[in-house]
Amino acid sequence: VGAKDLILHIIGQIGINGGTGHVIEYRGAAIEALSMEQRMTVCNMSIEAGARAGLIAPDDTTFDWLKGRPRAPKGAAWDAAVDAWRALRSDDGARYDREVRIDARAVKPTVTYGTHPGMAIAMDAPVPAARNAIEQRALDYMHSTAGQPMQGMPVDVVFVGSCTNSRLSDLREAAHVLRGRRVAEGVRMLVVPGSEAVRRDAEREGLHDVFTAAGAEWRVPGCSMCIAMNGDLAQPGQLVVSTSNRNFEGRQGKGARTVLASPATAAASAVAGKIADPRAYLTEVAA
16 A cells, blocks of 8 residues: 555545645655655645645655755755755644544555546445436446446556656556566556656666566656557547546546556556456565
């Protein structure tokens, strides 16, 4: 269970209008335990809850990530900057317009079942019954069945990429599941690094070899299937497990059905040929 599961769970709880007109601040032990890149995933998807922005208070994780980067201050200027950044935390006892408390221990591998990011549940949980005509349209479009889990739904395409989940740590997460395994027959998998720097670092670690050995396509950086760009799109009716941030009707191709998920879930689903819990693949030893 990772950052993408957490933010999908949060949006599933507060809805796509839960942050409208506000900035969401994420706090707590689970947030503090996230790496810098995982925090980027969480904040990146704040807009999917309607928020103007998402923020996490800077701490040692932030400073360690920034230190030594080309545009970071150096020497005395660095020390002064860190002192200033430490003061950016919300004051103890600060009052918010709304507080939502979530037990991160209860979060499971999470996916979407409808046509916006707020329609998100644990993959082994039953799909909720539609409450109105709009939700029924979403279930019909996705071929989701109320009362049945998304886990086990057959998959046609898997996309690992987008600004939400195409950083080096995301690629490592997917490669960890794929190493020594093969993408299921009939499934197409695209892996698209988020930048040339990410691509170079991934290739330096040999991650591209893991992906291609598994039968996935290793692509050049770009938006790709996140917005059905440059011919990277699914066909009508095909189901795509995607690490991107939006699952609207036709987002990844006319008539294509998008299920948002984490890189680990995407990779596990590619191997299984159906929406699959990555935890089994992270604990098994590949043959």
